[in-house]
Amino acid sequence: MAEKIVEVHTHMGSGWKVTAQVRNHHLVIDQPTATDEGANPLETFLFSLGGCISAIARMVAREERIELRGLDVHVRGEMNSAGLMGQPTDDPVGFKRIELSASIDADMTTEEKNAFLDRVCHRCPVHDNLLHPTLVEHSIA
Template identity: 55%
Template sequence: MPNKVVSVSATMGNSYTITADVRGHHLTIDQPQNARGNNEGPTPLELFLFSMSGCVATIARTVAMQERLELRGMEVIAEGELNPAGLLGKPTEDRTGFQQIRISATIDADMTDAEKAEFLDRVCDRCPVHDNVKLSSEVVHQLG
């Protein structure tokens, strides 16, 4: 199967507000007012964790359909902890990103807890966002 390219273009003006039009969906990222933002949207880190939760839930729906499981619903919580010193330009021994990301899922389906845990393992193994965080992906940056 050929590779699929996913692309998003984001634009920032003279504030922290960043916008993108993704397949006709207008998205906004911003900082809270106490961080000199306009509070017009989630921060990049919040949106990143939402992407993780959303991808896990989306893949869960796909796996459930493929395995003919009745998945009535699911709540996925992703939380990460980081030392903000690096992103603020301050010296730190810690990496700039999350030290660990924890995913917790509540699954509404007729499965035992053991079956739900195995299902979540299968889902996370197939989730591209989970994979990109768990394994390192080459990131290349350049001027446009």
């Protein structure tokens, strides 16, 4: 199967707001202490995980003929912001821990819901990128 390429080009002007046009969608990332026109990057990162889990859950439910009436995903990230602020720390600059819990509205036992969530997480690309190091290369354009 051919590899799929996903690209996003962002723009930041003189303020803190970062925008991107992704297909027909205008996305905004901002800081609450600035103009607060969008979620901050960390919130957006966690939203990406919850959104991906939700989309994959819909796919898996369709494939397995499970009537998935609804799914609420709660994602909580814990971090020490010292590194982010340029201070010395032994902690990672990013999240030290991410917790994900899902409330699944479907006719399944708790055990079946746990197994379903395991299958979903196993197929989620965002979840996989968090579990396995992904090479990120950076350069000046």
